[in-house]
Amino acid sequence: MTNLTNPIKKQIIKIRGESLENDLKTLLYNERFFDITLKCSNGIVLGACKNILSARSNIFNNLIQHKNINNIEFEKIDSNAMEFILNFLYTCRIDLEKLTIDNIIEIYHATEYFELHVLKKHIIEYTKQILEYENDDSGKKLLSNFVKKFAFNTDNEISQILIEWLAKISLTSDEAEKDSLTLIGLRYFLCKTYNTKKPFATFELDIFEYIVIKINKIILNSLEIKDKQNEKENEIIVAKRMNYYLKLLTPCIDLRRIESDYIIKKIEPMNVFPSEMITDAYRFKLQEENNLFRSIRGIPIFRWNENNLRNNLYISKDGFTLQADQNLDAYKHVMGDLIIRGKGIYEWDIIIEKLCKIIYIGICDHKKFNQECYNNNNQYYGWVLGSDGFVYNKKNWKKYTSEKFKEGDKVTIHLNMTDKTCAFSVNNIRNDYVSEWKNIPSEVCPIVSLKQGSRLRVQHHFYYESY
Structure with missing residues (x-):
């Protein structure tokens, strides 16, 4: 007889008849x-009752009744997931406290295999809570675990949730060396979002630089540099492996969204992209109808930048809502974490959840923000629309809208980086481009200025025309 290995050792001592679940x-x-007996993928064998399994699961019923077997082997379900499933089948209890970042995907895979739709729904909702309340790396690890467990071409509910969540996270070079997103997870994410029409937070150039840094870190971690005599040899190895890994990811990178100068100076010399792919990107850029094609895939979205946050300003856990303390008497200027560059049209919405004093919404010069902002004596900074209906830039202002803002209003910024122009809508009523603004720089960031209790929330522009 097969020796049973039960991972839970505690003895259940209950008075029979008081609780059906406990019994x-x-x-x-x-x-x-x-x-x-159920032999799991990690070699652990669990025991069970055929009648309960058959009554509670169509999959188990088919396996047991049609084949009349006394033991089943599962090559892709480990004992942790199987025990979670058995506990649910026996008691209908869902032990969410047993779910962790490391086992959620494994258990989700088991719910799909056994077609346990109620349990799967609870796991999906719990995953959403993790993405909302845990740090950003948790979602990256979940996506990496997903690709490790499922076939690469898999599309299901949890993969869509993870992809849409990661798309709203800015992939920065600083995080590339230390986050939990694997190369295969990154490749899956980029392939699934190549033609996305949903919110996306990372420019294509930044994606490429993130990839290069991550690959370089992976390669260096795999090398043993014992002495300086091996440095040249290691450089050759790094170059070869870099070339190999990059070629795996090149189909997922949209060169049309990367500036030509960068392609010429940085990408072409690497010899990893097919020449046809590079030529097609150049030809695409030369066509006049593509003049508004953006440098970012999907619909641009950003979070409020915590790096330039000051006292008495608060950002929500998801990063999209910004609030000033009631006691904040001086105006503070806060940027979004999206550096807008290149050509194309960029639009986003700011929802005025709470309005105290005048607020200012618009764009600013990314490169000069730290230098100029805190020496600025004005209530506003950049090229902005005030809730008083005036537009402002430096010492210049003029009346722009006939009505002042009120709580609940939606302000939309319409930024044309090809023509370097900017316009605003209030509650979907669009106004003209501000003709006096002829000095918008090549790199800008979203910005707001607020004080004394005002609360603003950023969201992607729902009526966005994708380019």
Whole structure:
């Protein structure tokens, strides 16, 4: 007889008859009631009762009734996931406290295999809570675990949730060396979002630089540099491996969204992109109808930048809502974490959830922000629309809208980086481009200025025309 290995050792001592759930749970841990064994992918064998499995799961019913077997082997379900499934089948209890970043995908895979739709729904909702309340790296690890567990071409509900969540996270060079996103996870993410029409937070150039840094870190971690005599040899190895890994990811990178100068100076010399792919990118850029094609895939979205946050300003956990303390008497200027460059049209919405004093919404010079902003004596900074209906830039202002803002209003910024022009809409009523603004720089960031309790939320522009 197969030796059973039960990972839970605690003895369940309950008075029978008081709780159906507890009574059924005793069957799960008492070998007297086992008439079938389940060998899991990690070699652990669990015992179970055929009648309960058949009654609770169509998949188990088919396996047991049609084949009349006393043991089943599962090559892709480990004992952790199987025990979670058995506990649910026996008691209908969902032990969410047992879910972790490391086992959620494994258990989700098991719910799909056994077609347990109720349990799967609870796991999906719990995953959403993790993405909302845990740090950004948790979602990256979940996506990496997903690609490791499922076939690369898999599309299901949890993969869509993870992809859409990661798309709203800015992939920065600083995080590339230390986050948990694997190369295969990154490749899956980029392939699935190549033609996305949904919110996206990372420019294509930044994606490429993130990839290069991540690959370089992976390669260096795999090398043993014992002395300086091996440095040249290691440089050759690094170059070869870099070339190999980059070629795996090149189909997922949209060169049309990267500036020509960067392609010429940085990308072409690497000899990793097919010449046809580079030529097609150049030809695309030369066509006049593509003049508004953006340097970012999907619909641009950003979060408020915590790096330039000051006292008495608060950002929500998801990064999209910014609030000033009631006691903040001086105006503070806060940028979004999206550096807008290149050509194309960029639009985003700011929802005025709470309005105290005048607020200012618009764009600013990314390169000069730290230098100029805190020496600025004005209430505003950059090229902005005030809630008083005036537009402002430096010492210049003029009346722009006939009405002042109120709480609940939606302000949309329409930025044309090809023509370097900017316009605003209030509650979907669009106004003309501000003709006096002829000095918008080549790199800008979203910005707001607020004080004394005002609260603003950024969201992607729903009526966005994708380019």
